[in-house]
Amino acid sequence: MSELYPWHQLHWNSLMASRVAKRMPHALLLAGPEGVGKRDFAANLVQTLSCEHPQEGGQGCGFCAGCRLQRAGSHPDNMILLPKEGKQTISVDQIRQVQTHLALKARQSGAKTVTILPAEEMTLSAANSLLKVLEEPPGETVLILITAMLSRLPITIRSRCQRLWFSPPHLEEAQLWLQQRLPPSTKMNSTALLTLTGGAPLRALEYIQQDFLSLREHFIKNLFFLAQGKADPLEITQNYLKNDLGEPLYWMSTLVGDMVRLKGGVSEQFLINRDIADSLQLLAERTDVKMLFRFLEKVDRDLWLWKGQISVNPQLLLEGLLIQWSWYFSEVNYECI
Ligand SMILES: [Zn+2]
Incomplete structure (x- = not known):
């Protein structure tokens, strides 16, 4: 079974109370940033709705036929809709399959x-088709929509679902959870990891499990080599095209954002990249704040385009940003991290 995280308990208790009162919503919208466990919450909910003997706290027993089928991923009454392999969107044909599934x-x-x-990846016609289901949900049905980009969902869909917002937990709660799961060899402490990942505990853990910290270190070194005129932006781009550009773009955004903060006199302890604060301070001291704001706007716009999977050429996007980085910082004389 998926873990029911401590920071989900309030939402969970509220839904279980609705279930006992036979007022379970027909449509839920689980919204919030990536890495806070929305998908695991949904999996727990589906499990308990399939369970013949739910436990006292509402979770599935794990042993009945419904729980076993759900755990094996073969429960005939539960459906998961993702973009098809090789596709970025959820199509209207897939929503028609939902209608057929619910009619049985x-x-x-x-x-x-x-x-x-991700619910925001429904095409417009898919969303319109789902709207009909949301308006007249058949029988005992629960639709669970999950999104990290709420603003990209049509307002008509949003307004027909009960929304549960999943914020990152309080720092102390996230630290406690993360510390129990980090291997002893972890190079970065839980506070710094959480700062780097927007306070999202699962994302912080993923940084360690997927070794994103090494990738980040490598990317930042390349940026500093670029600024020293010791690297070629076109060559560096080639190294990153095989992977998702989301993290490198996010790292670049946080670096420029931190330089803006330093220019504004913000203390190092409030930086996202506090582990390289000294190097960023040198960069920030020798650059113009207006230029930093312009560049930050550009990086954030490209990150938004990339995350929104709006048709962009990854090579042109990253090359453009790295060339701009070279222009802005190439005259700076500082020591590499
Ligand atoms: Zn069960």
Whole structure:
């Protein structure tokens, strides 16, 4: 079973109370940043809705036929909708399959569920088609939409779902959870990791498990080599095209953002990249704040385009940013990290 994180408990208790009162919403919208566990929350909810003997706190028992089928990923009444392999969007044909799924009689005793993620990747016609389901949900049905980009979902969809907002937990709670899971060899402490990942505990853990810290260190070194005129932006771009550009773009945004903060006199302890504060301070002292703001706007716009999977050429996008970085910082004389 998926872990029910301590910072989900309030949402969980509220939904379980609705279930006991037989007022379970037909449509839920789980919204919030990446890395706070929305998908695991949905998996727990689907499990308990399929369970014949839920536990006292509402979670599935893990042993009944419904729980076993759900755990094996073969429960006939539960459907997960993702973009098809090689596609970026969820199509209207996939929503038609949802309609067919919901029209059939339940094979087991629990509610029928459909989990859609990332919900913002539905095409406009898919969203319009889903709207009809949301307006007249058949029988005992729970639709669970998951999104990290709420503003990209049509307002008509948003208004027909009960919204649960998943914020990053309080720092102390996140630290406690993360410290229990970090291997002893971790180079960065939990506070710095959480700062780097926007306070999202699962994302912080992923940084260690996927070794994003080494990738980040490598990327930042390349940026500093560029500024020293010791590297070629076109060559560096080639090294990153095989992977998702989301993290490198995010790192660049936080670096420029930190330089803006330093120019504004913000203390190092409030930086996102506080582990390289000295190097950033040198860069910030020798650059113009207006230029930094312009560049930050450009990086954030490109990051938004990339995350929104709006048709962009990754090579042109990264080359453009690295060339601009070279222009802005090439005259700076500082020591590499
Ligand atoms: Zn069960």
